Amino acid sequence: MLKIGDFSALAQVSIKTLRYYDQAGLLTPAHVDEQSGYRYYSVRQLAQLHRILALRDFEFSLEEIAELLSEDVTAEQMRGMLLLQQKELEQRMRDEGDRLSRLNSRIRVIERENEMEYEVILKNLPKQKIASVREVVAAYTAVGSLYGKVANGLGPAMANVTVPVAIWHDHEYKEKDVDAEAGFYLRHDVAAADGVTVHDLPETTAAAVIHNGSYHRLREAYDALLKWIASNDYQIAGPIRELYLHTAKPVRQDDETYVTEIQVPVVKAGAAVHAG
Amino acid sequence: MLKIGDFSALAQVSIKTLRYYDQAGLLTPAHVDEQSGYRYYSVRQLAQLHRILALRDFEFSLEEIAELLSEDVTAEQMRGMLLLQQKELEQRMRDEGDRLSRLNSRIRVIERENEMEYEVILKNLPKQKIASVREVVAAYTAVGSLYGKVANGLGPAMANVTVPVAIWHDHEYKEKDVDAEAGFYLRHDVAAADGVTVHDLPETTAAAVIHNGSYHRLREAYDALLKWIASNDYQIAGPIRELYLHTAKPVRQDDETYVTEIQVPVVKAGAAVHAG
DNA sequence: CCTTGACTCTCCCATCGCCGGAGACTGGAT
């Protein structure tokens, strides 16, 4: 029988860890002196410890390891767990790879421009209720008139709105005859009325930037965003949204200048596109 | 100004997280009501939050992010930090890849044999003092006689030994004229004497298995170990060690049968070999 | 046999980036 220090040295596992495994029921010492509480391990338990370490290397949690080590696990069940873990590790490899390519793209930007004007980030957008009108308008700038229509249509229900939004439904850039939707995000449900449609924007993942300042430099934000999308191997996967944050409902205008968020729904290039 | 809930909804960041960032000094609300303690954020702070989220995505710690966001970081310093992080992420990718290949190899074994006889694990072996004799002996089995020589040479210093070890110095399998070293690991330094050498085994990474039972089935353990090394793309990087654990010093022989650990120093194939 | 010194015990606290809940208070709408 080995005292914990000797067992620890043989196995190259810290004493603290051995005690923790004992407490967790993962590896109970072959004998515990009742009076002193000293733990005594048998050399035979080294094999058991190896089994634990091997599973830990596969990034199973100690809880999972405890299950896998219980007597009543068949080779078939073990295989199943290993395959599951394989899936998980593969997914994490992909995520890490994506993360790394985002980092690399960022390094390239900083080396080229020696500055980071725009921070592009990936965001999960939840389902979002919206009250809006959708029309083909003469040009981007003409979208402003639609908000009045929505406000009129909603009447007192305007109390429920939050952020004004524009949604560009065209699949490519158009100078004129722009298929635009304009309206407001809603806190709660609201009745549709008078040409104003109430519906849900679907949940999606989007690349997003914040643009501070006047609209006529919004192009630069779009440039940065689209470059990011291209260089990180994403594809546009839905209509682009613009959120006008400076007039968001609970905002007092103060002296803040315009703040706009641009959101472009994306999927990894190569992945199937679900939403239209 | 936005209350924390609105800011949270806009940014898709939880309220808890925002409070945590406030406390960590990462993102202090533009205004805090002195009386109520309510936090009020400016929409302009969305850009700042985006910056934080982008850096977090690169797996910087919040502490590092705080540094990177402080005013006095030049683009050059930022580049340096990003490159450092790039190295780190690349290393982790490699580690994950190795881990995954170990898992895959294990899955293959279980599918072929429907059992796992031997657990092979990677171990970091620290520098280890040893007292030993090295001789070319007639055959593997003849190594036993060397332990007597070591014991005689050490005399009373035998009190300091722990595990008996054999080290096979041949670079390939040999039936006869085996270049063998036999001796004992030492707890403390001890004087060399009478043909017994005291030296340090170098620190190394090794693939290891535990073999339970009689020596004549040790071949199976070697088989499993060598297969594991090959299929995980490692190379043998030093002399093989065998630890005879059943007679380790603090062990009372009891009725335990033999327990042997085989350790093969390895490096990833393709990596440079340092130790001889 | 007793002292010493190395070892071991339990218990508590810290890590990191949050999440959950309790209990008290606030703000804005009715």
Added chain:
DNA sequence: ATCCAGTCTCCGGCGATGGGAGAGTCAAGG
């Protein structure tokens, strides 16, 4: 004035250890 949703602070927990305090134990040497 009332109500409810929102917000506040404080406390605890997560997972797998590591660090350290303070008390007890083991084995060898004097």
